[in-house]
Amino acid sequence: MSIAIYLLDYMxxxxxxxxGYFMSKKCELTAKRPLKGHNVSHANNKTxxxxxxxxxxxxFKSDILKKNVKLNVSNAALKTxxxxxxxxxxxxxxxxxxxxxxxxxxxxxxxxxxx
Numbered sequence: 001m002s003i004a005i006y007l008l009d010y011m012x013x014x015x016x017x018x019x020g021y022f023m024s025k026k027c028e029l030t031a032k033r034p035l036k037g038h039n040v041s042h043a044n045n046k047t048x049x050x051x052x053x054x055x056x057x058x059x060f061k062s063d064i065l066k067k068n069v070k071l072n073v074s075n076a077a078l079k080t081x082x083x084x085x086x087x088x089x090x091x092x093x094x095x096x097x098x099x100x101x102x103x104x105x106x107x108x109x110x111x112x113x114x115x
Contacts, residue, residue: 027053027074028100029081029090060087062106064113069106088114 026033032053038046054075059068063086073081084090091099091107092114099107 025052025055026072026100027055027077028071028103029073029077029094029098031098031100032074032076062087062110064088064110065106071100071103 032055034053035051037049037051039049040046055072056075056078057070057072058078059070060081062069065088069087081087081090084093087106088110091103091110094103094107096104096107
């Protein structure tokens with residue numbers, strides 16, 4: 001029970017709320033996609049497999065837009081958003097071709113409001 005309370009307290013102290021796992025296979029912020037590879041046995045038999053990114057549906061709090069934003073992101077993107085200081089700062093510095101259509105619209109709204 002104390003671990004669940006600790007995790008909830010940790011999540012509330014950040015700028016996002018983890019909702020759970022989502023079935024989309026692409027990160028909306030970093031464009032991470034599944035990779036292809038092989039399972040290799042001890043006898044060196046190779047069978048095809050996919051390496052899936054760790055995608056979660058997360059609600060970010062945007063300070064500039066004053067609303068919550070739901071995005072499907074990878075754990076690596078979550079760490080980067082925390083490092084940059086929030087979703088607003090991340091989107092300002094992100095390159096538009098890596099972002100999804102939804103994230104590109106958010107980026108343009110954030111740039112217009114902050115200017």
